[in-house]
């Protein structure tokens with residue numbers, strides 16, 4: 001197996017040893033919407049927040065978005081070495097790369113949260129949408145869960161705590177639930193966990209669980225193995241080795257592409 005891994009890396013073969021998968025949408029013009037491309041293009045990520053419900057606290061969401069982006073960036077030395085600037089902009093800014101939108105969606109509410117590669121005119125960006133009226137029922141207990149602001153689940157969940165579970169240290173959802181005495185599913189259906197997972201899509205990675213891996217994943221840029229990871233069962237506040245391999249493969253695939261002024 002070690003030999004196969006080495007050969008795969010040397011020859012840059014995709015889909016031999018790793019668990020990651022690239023989104024199929026990267027094949028067309030929508031590769032321009034994804035953050036891997038944006039980072040190599042201008043070394044910065046300009047994000048905006050759009051809340052349709054004032055009960056969500058924008059300041060704490062801001063902290064979570066920046067920490068989630070930094071978690072992905074610092075997990076990979078190739079990105080880390082580039083010093084990527086993270087800036088907050090208005091959602092009508094022509095340079096906006098990432099829009100985080102929290103609100104209702106009558107058509108797609110059952111999806112809970114999702115990423116869409118978006119194009120408006122000639123402006124390409126990634127949109128992460130969290131559906132504020134989404135509900136999930138635990139059939140075991142009958143309890144119903146809604147999306148909640150992670151930082152409001154416990155007074156201990158401040159910015160230092162986020163850094164501790166994602167960047168300085170590594171924590172799973174189970175560990176955080178147990179140590180903080182907060183219901184696991186409340187943590188699962190909370191903003192920080194969702195932002196970390198959806199940002200993986202914003203960078204260009206697909207879900208590695210079935211059947212989603214076949215629905216939106218690219219068969220030529222994937223592996224046959226699908227270990228537990230951020231993009232699989234989303235049980236992590238840190239980037240797993242499999243997710244890191246996925247980002248590396250995206251860098252190899254898209255790192256050299258630059259835009260040209262039109």
Ligand SMILES: [Zn+2]
Pocket residue numbers: 197198201206207
């Ligand atoms: Zn997903």
